[in-house]
Amino acid sequence: MEKEHIGELEELILLIILMLKDDAYGLAVKHAIEEETDRKVTIGAIHGTVNRLETKGLLKSEMGEASEVRGGRRKRLFTLTSSGMNALQKSKDVKVSLWQKIPELAIQKL
Amino acid sequence: MMSGRNMKWAERILGLLINPDWLEELLGDLEEYHFELEEQPKWKRSLLFWYHVINCIRPSLLKPVSGHKKLNRIGMLKFNTKLALRTLRRHPALTSASIITLVLGALSFQFISSWISNELSMNKMHHHLTQLYITGVKTNPEADLTSISLQTMFHVNYEEMPEVIAAAQVHVYQKDEIKLIAKNHEFKGKAFIADSTFWEMFDFEVLAGSDQSALTNPTSVVIFESMAKRMFDEENPIGQAVELKCDQQGQYVVTTVLKDMPSNTSMDFDFIVPRHSQRFWRRIPQEIVLTKPELNIEEFNSKIKKPGRTNNDRFPESELYLIPFQDCYANAAMNTSIISKVSNKKHLNTLIFIAITIWLIALLGFNNLQSTLQIAQSKNLGIRHIIGGSKWTLSGEVFWSRFYLLLIALVISFTIYQSIFPIITQFFQMDVDRNPSLEVISIFGFLFSIILISALLGTWLVYQLKSFAALNPMARNFKTPIQQRALTTFQYIISIVLIIASLIVYKQLQYMLHKDLGIEHTNVISIDFFELSPNWKREETEKNYQYIQNSLAGNPSVSAFGQGNLPISTMTNETSWKVAAESNEYTTQNMMVADPSYLKLLGLELLQGRFFSDSLDEPNQQKVVINEAALKYWQIENINNTKLTSNTSGRKVFDFQIIGVVKDYHYEHLAQKIRPLILRYRTYKDDPFLVRFNEGSETAGISSLENLNNEINPSGTFEYEWLETRIADQYKKEQQLRKIYFSFTIIALLLSSLCLFTYAFYETHRRTKEIGIRKVMGATTMEIFTLMSKTFLKSILVAYFIALPISWYFHHIWIEQFANRAHIGWWIYAGAGILITISALIATSYQTILVAKNNPVNSLRYE
Numbered sequence: 010m011e012k013e014h015i016g017e018l019e020e021l022i023l024l025i026i027l028m029l030k031d032d033a034y035g036l037a038v039k040h041a042i043e044e045e046t047d048r049k050v051t052i053g054a055i056h057g058t059v060n061r062l063e064t065k066g067l068l069k070s071e072m073g074e075a076s077e078v079r080g081g082r083r084k085r086l087f088t089l090t091s092s093g094m095n096a097l098q099k100s101k102d103v104k105v106s107l108w109q110k111i112p113e114l115a116i117q118k119l
Numbered sequence: 120m121m122s123g124r125n126m127k128w129a130e131r132i133l134g135l136l137i138n139p140d141w142l143e144e145l146l147g148d149l150e151e152y153h154f155e156l157e158e159q160p161k162w163k164r165s166l167l168f169w170y171h172v173i174n175c176i177r178p179s180l181l182k183p184v185s186g187h188k189k190l191n192r193i194g195m196l197k198f199n200t201k202l203a204l205r206t207l208r209r210h211p212a213l214t215s216a217s218i219i220t221l222v223l224g225a226l227s228f229q230f231i232s233s234w235i236s237n238e239l240s241m242n243k244m245h246h247h248l249t250q251l252y253i254t255g256v257k258t259n260p261e262a263d264l265t266s267i268s269l270q271t272m273f274h275v276n277y278e279e280m281p282e283v284i285a286a287a288q289v290h291v292y293q294k295d296e297i298k299l300i301a302k303n304h305e306f307k308g309k310a311f312i313a314d315s316t317f318w319e320m321f322d323f324e325v326l327a328g329s330d331q332s333a334l335t336n337p338t339s340v341v342i343f344e345s346m347a348k349r350m351f352d353e354e355n356p357i358g359q360a361v362e363l364k365c366d367q368q369g370q371y372v373v374t375t376v377l378k379d380m381p382s383n384t385s386m387d388f389d390f391i392v393p394r395h396s397q398r399f400w401r402r403i404p405q406e407i408v409l410t411k412p413e414l415n416i417e418e419f420n421s422k423i424k425k426p427g428r429t430n431n432d433r434f435p436e437s438e439l440y441l442i443p444f445q446d447c448y449a450n451a452a453m454n455t456s457i458i459s460k461v462s463n464k465k466h467l468n469t470l471i472f473i474a475i476t477i478w479l480i481a482l483l484g485f486n487n488l489q490s491t492l493q494i495a496q497s498k499n500l501g502i503r504h505i506i507g508g509s510k511w512t513l514s515g516e517v518f519w520s521r522f523y524l525l526l527i528a529l530v531i532s533f534t535i536y537q538s539i540f541p542i543i544t545q546f547f548q549m550d551v552d553r554n555p556s557l558e559v560i561s562i563f564g565f566l567f568s569i570i571l572i573s574a575l576l577g578t579w580l581v582y583q584l585k586s587f588a589a590l591n592p593m594a595r596n597f598k599t600p601i602q603q604r605a606l607t608t609f610q611y612i613i614s615i616v617l618i619i620a621s622l623i624v625y626k627q628l629q630y631m632l633h634k635d636l637g638i639e640h641t642n643v644i645s646i647d648f649f650e651l652s653p654n655w656k657r658e659e660t661e662k663n664y665q666y667i668q669n670s671l672a673g674n675p676s677v678s679a680f681g682q683g684n685l686p687i688s689t690m691t692n693e694t695s696w697k698v699a700a701e702s703n704e705y706t707t708q709n710m711m712v713a714d715p716s717y718l719k720l721l722g723l724e725l726l727q728g729r730f731f732s733d734s735l736d737e738p739n740q741q742k743v744v745i746n747e748a749a750l751k752y753w754q755i756e757n758i759n760n761t762k763l764t765s766n767t768s769g770r771k772v773f774d775f776q777i778i779g780v781v782k783d784y785h786y787e788h789l790a791q792k793i794r795p796l797i798l799r800y801r802t803y804k805d806d807p808f809l810v811r812f813n814e815g816s817e818t819a820g821i822s823s824l825e826n827l828n829n830e831i832n833p834s835g836t837f838e839y840e841w842l843e844t845r846i847a848d849q850y851k852k853e854q855q856l857r858k859i860y861f862s863f864t865i866i867a868l869l870l871s872s873l874c875l876f877t878y879a880f881y882e883t884h885r886r887t888k889e890i891g892i893r894k895v896m897g898a899t900t901m902e903i904f905t906l907m908s909k910t911f912l913k914s915i916l917v918a919y920f921i922a923l924p925i926s927w928y929f930h931h932i933w934i935e936q937f938a939n940r941a942h943i944g945w946w947i948y949a950g951a952g953i954l955i956t957i958s959a960l961i962a963t964s965y966q967t968i969l970v971a972k973n974n975p976v977n978s979l980r981y982e
Contacts, residue, residue, distance in 0.1 A: 052174065054174065057177050060179055082147035083144065083147065
């Protein structure tokens with residue numbers, strides 16, 4: 010149970026990786042987050058989180074092709090595992106069910 | 120490519136730190152990012168790039184330790200922390216004893232070392248310190264140095280001397296000799312009346328007002344912060360009008376406020392007045408000289424030494440000197456009122472000795488405790504060694520657990536230090552400032568040195584450990600570990616020496632405080648009705664003098680009164696004397712002032728001749744009374760045909776008639792044997808009065824004197840001094856020493872007992888089974904108790920016999936400085952032995968009794 014719980018940045022990264030499909034590597038994830046959410050993240054933060062997610066088994070990765078802009082280094086491409094999908098789904102369900110439990114009036118009164 | 124250099128460095132740094140599994144894609148991302156930043160200006164590009172690089176160095180991306188796939192240094196840190204804290208928690212007695220040892224040690228050490236460093240940094244705040252000199256004169260080659268201005272007394276012209284940058288004459292007025300009046304309130308304070316050049320010599324910090332014109336303006340007065348606060352409270356002191364009153368009077372304006380001087384300066388005064396603001400000041404002019412830095416003082420002194428007859432015909436034999444300012448403090452090279460505290464080398468050495476002792480005791484105690492811990496853990500260690508823990512990792516643990524102790528002790532001792540600072544400094548009368556950053560460093564240094572040594576020792580123990588032996592119960596169960604015994608013994612040696620030392624200091628002090636001085640010293644006070652008043656007030660003084668005489672004579676509480684010095688005088692006049700008409704040399708002797716009432720007032724005993732009397736003598740005649748010691752010193756057989764000569768009043772030499780001899784009494788510190796003393800009847804009408812009250816009517820007497828004082832000085836404050844207080848004040852230093860010894864003896868004893876207690880705790884636990892078996896075999900509780908106590912007392916007995924000669928040696932060195940010594944009997948040594956045995960028994964008996972009374976069934980249940 011403990012391992013399936015995911016944090017906010019983790020959830021965001023999982024979603025972005027899903028969105029990016031075949032080209033989900035560190036820097037691309039960083040750019041996507043910055044575009045979609047308007048928040049700044051560092052490369053180190055992305056890699057740290059992605060590593061953690063991989064240890065948790067929510068992600069898997071393989072090395073991609075090398076390119077010249079990368080100084081001849083390969084990228085690591087990430088894809089979600091099925092437990093990663095589950096974790097996302099679960100997180101979404103929790104939020105949706107919470108939203109549904111709040112009557113509309115209560116929100117408007119805020 | 121542009122990114123070349125940045126990238127190369129990033130690769131190098133990250134390559135060292137980052138897990139190689141993730142290095143490639145990380146570097147790839149970074150390089151790509153760098154490439155994307157091409158549009159940015161160069162500085163911004165590098166900045167952003169490096170921000171990201173540094174951000175990559177985070178725990179989860181770090182390299183793992185060798186031999187592991189995932190565990191990196193940060194992870195190891197977590198493990199080690201957990202392990203160390205677990206060990207500490209499992210042995211609460213040892214852990215708390217260790218921490219108490221460290222904290223007590225650190226606190227005592229820190230208080231002493233702050234004191235020492237304060238002494239050592241004395242006056243260093245003044246940049247010109249090494250170029251500053253105070254002028255001194257010997258009126259003849261035998262005489263002591265007197266601090267006096269060479270410009271005024273010997274017409275020395277410093278302007279002709281290229282070595283001298285500036286000279287400042289200073290008159291020092293003590294607290295009760297001068298006051299400032301602001302808004303009809305009088306404020307007393309110590310004052311320097313100084314030339315404007317005084318300003319250049321010292322580094323004073325100006326808080327408000329001008330500094331250039333401060334002493335050149337003849338109406339300005341410069342005051343220190345605390346005096347300003349006393350006078351004007353919250354108001355702005357600058358520009359306030361004040362009236363100065365001493366032997367001169369004048370109107371002044373406060374132009375400058377100075378920051379109070381820190382405690383590590385040997386000058387201490389409250390305000391400065393420009394010297395040229397009045398034509399004449401009655402206090403002796405002294406002089407401070409600022410020279411060029413390259414001056415060779417010996418050469419210079421030999422140049423100015425002989426002023427010759429032309430410049431001063433009153434003291435033709437005089438020798439002139441410049442005495443280094445710092446020497447007046449550090450070596451008490453010359454007595455001068457410019458400097459208000461003098462360091463004492465012996466005192467400083469005592470402090471250093473105690474600091475080292477405390478360090479040693481804490482070190483021994485801590486090591487003792489930690490090796491007890493290690494022995495308690497030896498089984499654990501043995502097992503871990505067998506299942507593959509390398510000695511390297513095992514000793515790593517030693518370091519880690521010590522490291523946490525260090526942290527805990529550091530935090531605790533620093534917090535306690537900050538909170539008890541005011542209490543302790545007041546108790547020991549230490550004049551020390553707070554300096555938190557330095558304190559942390561010094562406490563850390565103390566703890567670190569102890570912990571490092573103990574960690575090294577612990578590592579050594581780990582490497583000595585034979586895993587097989589550790590697991591063999593037979594090998595370790597029947598022998599007390601040798602190093603514990605040695606450490607305990609050593610600790611107790613120090614404690615015993617300290618106990619004996621403080622008992623001896625105590626004995627000697629009691630002896631000095633209660634010794635019969637040869638005078639009746641109770642119920643006598645000295646009181647000054649006359650403040651320094653301008654010369655033109657002679658008549659008023661005369662009138663007041665008569666009034667005081669009459670009212671004292673009519674006062675029922677007063678049994679006797681007179682004028683003169685208190686017999687325990689800090690200011691005996693040293694003057695040169697010899698026997699008249701003989702070829703003996705002048706020597707410096709003590710002289711005090713007395714009037715005819717002195718004999719009765721102080722209960723002196725007359726041996727020959729007569730004392731001064733109102734009917735036969737008048738003040739200032741050439742007549743003296745001497746003491747027995749003087750009689751012996753000059754081998755005078757008949758006082759009626761012998762006269763004394765003094766050359767102190769200059770070229771004119773007077774013969775003095777000896778009218779009487781008094782029995783010796785102690786008028787100085789008891790470290791001195793009674794030296795020759797000459798009494799002269801030379802009182803002035805405005806001298807302080809000495810009053811003896813009738814037994815039991817002291818309070819009534821004091822209050823009637825207060826009324827009298829209010830009549831004469833309506834605006835003045837009533838101040839008086841008991842003779843007994845003066846006597847006790849002489850022994851302040853010894854009292855302080857007693858306090859220091861006493862406190863640190865208690866700390867040493869406490870630390871030693873603490874160690875012995877934990878040692879006993881583990882020793883009894885270790886031997887539970889042995890004792891169980893002994894009891895089954897028929898040993899009684901008493902026998903077990905004696906057996907166990909013997910183990911502990913043996914090391915203390917050894918310590919005692921080693922400590923005896925050491926303390927005997929110190930005893931003789933210390934007591935030698937006193938001419939009047941207390942009798943230190945053998946019982947002091949015996950008493951120390953008994954004390955230490957009792958404290959050891961208290962420390963161990965709880966454990967031993969517990970184990971002796973234990974039912975063997977409990978201890979042997981599992982066999």
